[in-house]
Amino acid sequence: MTTVVTGLDSIGMAPAEPNVEVSEAFGADRNEMKVELGLGAYRTEDLQPYVLNVVKKAEKLMLERGENKEYLPIEGLGAFNKATAELLFGADNAVIQQQRVATVQGISGTGSLRLAAALIHSHFPTSQILISSPTWGNHKNILNDAGVAWSEYRYYDPLTVALDFQGMISDIKAAPEGCFVLLHGCAHNPTGIDPTPAQWQIIADVIEEKKHIPLFDVVYQGYASGSVEADASSVRLFAARGMELLVAQSYSKNMGLYAERIGAINVVCSSPDSAQRVKSQLKRLARGMYSNPPVHGARIVTNIVGNSDLFSEWEEELRMMAGRIKSVRKKLYECLSAKDKSGKDWSFFVKHIGMYSYAGLNEAQRERMRKKWHVYMTKDGRMALTGVSQAKCEYLADAFIDSYHNVS
Ligand SMILES: Cc1ncc(COP(=O)(O)O)c(C=O)c1O
Structure with missing residues (x-):
């Protein structure tokens, strides 16, 4: 009608x-x-x-080079996609070496999550995603607008002002098999409460056992503990188990690029062939939403992450x-x-x-x-x-x- x-x-x-x-x-x-x-x-x-001083330095380099403002490919700046995936997983990680990661530049963390939600909706329309209670307020907006059903798992215990770990585990266990599970990679927003490394292992056990697929939201890599390696350890722990996972990244906070809208969606697949197919679908979705991503922030991040002097200064x-x-x-x-x-x-x-x-x-x-x-x-x-x-x-x-x- x-x-x-x-x-x-x-x-x-x-x-x-x-x-x-x-x-x-x-x-x-x-x-x-x-x-x-x-x-x-x-x-x-x-x-x-x-x-950030490194951002000013990277922008100066860009000005000196006099780079043009031509459209980027739909998937974004190639050098940025490589740098961002390597920053997240580590350049020598098996998922990178085996070319199992589909990375597409996104409109910061929000836009990258929106692409992930669109991918979920378009390929698993009846699936649901489990989100922490509470979570960043915009997660629900993003999922609702993408048409992805969500339900909540317990996370915060107001009595102890700490993680309700038992509640979290039993809710993830009680969900039907094969859900997506939204996890904050580090520095949980809004509570500031993160699982310990030992708790992350148990979370990964349960997610694996239930054949769920994690969707990590990583906005604070390096900004939580001060170490980009330590803050990526939750994601790397899941990747090391050979699991499929999605990771949305943002450079709003850790490079202070709030208004540049630069981030990425990374999908770790079981084979390079699967990664290529997933990437083609992400590009299809991006094309219909905004066609091509902006270049400025992508160049800043690439200059910093890809240059050892600037990288050390950023750290x-x-x-x-x-x-x-x-x-x-x-x-x-x-x-x-x-x-x-x-x-x-x-x-x-x-x-x-x-x-x-x-x-x-x-x-x-x-x-x-x-x-x-x-x-x-x-x-x-x-x-x-x-x-x-x-x-x-x-x-x-x-x-x-x-x-x-x-x-x-
Ligand atoms: C948990 C979480 N996810 C995603 C975002 C998205 O940020 P942005 O779209 O600015 O990268 C934020 C920002 O506050 C956040 O805290």
Whole structure:
């Protein structure tokens, strides 16, 4: 049946993006002590945006070379695709050596996930994907728009402010065989809680046993621990088992290329022939969505990852960024422990990794943080510690202690 168009006036208002409300409310707040924890980006100790020095150097090289602006192939810049897959898996990894990875440049992490979702929908239309509860808010939008059914596995335990590992494992086990499972490669957003290496092995056991296929979301490689190798270890552990898997990558955070929209989708297949077929399908899907990807970010990443001097400098800057977040976590924990005489354990702040944490505050406590202390976090309680400087830790600790103990 054809739907009759009655006029565009029938279109209703889309719901507001929750993060926008947080930054607008923060912007309108005139209190000088205010703290913004709703951010999705790195900030310096002065709480200013940061452009990496290696990015500036790579852009200078690009300008000197005077490269043109011709269309890229549908699959993206060849040198970028090679560099990004090698960064993720390691150049000597069997999956690379055996040419079992189909890599296609994507429109950052979001666009790469969208391509993965389109691939799933087009080839496994009745399958479902399991996602963590909670997960990055946009995962559900991406999957819904691509028509991929999802259900949730337990992940966060509010009582311990840690991983509900048993819940996670039993939900992945209880799902029907042959689902996709969305996993955060490192620095889980929004909780900041990652499985330990031993827990990753068990997760891989269960996924293998149930013939599920993992879809890794890797946005924080190098930015979580400060080491690109360590942050790729979860993905590499699955690849080493010879499993098929999908990995979406983003350079928004680890190179600060938020607005360049550069990332990739990598599909590890069982043979080079299968990888070629998958790649052809990804290209078909990309062609209909945006035709060809943008070149600027791809050239920046290729120049940095493919040049040993710039690569070492990038690693240094990653250690600096990850280090600043870790030192804020430490200072905040020290302030909380010193000031809170109740014996409450605030050590989750130093156990969590990456820029985000959940603090286990309920809605009323979060409301107190905003109304009384001018501390802004997303509605679900996600806090980006990039919005905190050493100088703000004392104040933030007071806000937490008051809101936690004086509001139930
Ligand atoms: C878990 C996760 N996935 C994907 C993304 C997508 O980011 P982008 O599209 O900017 O690369 C983000 C960004 O915050 C994220 O945290």
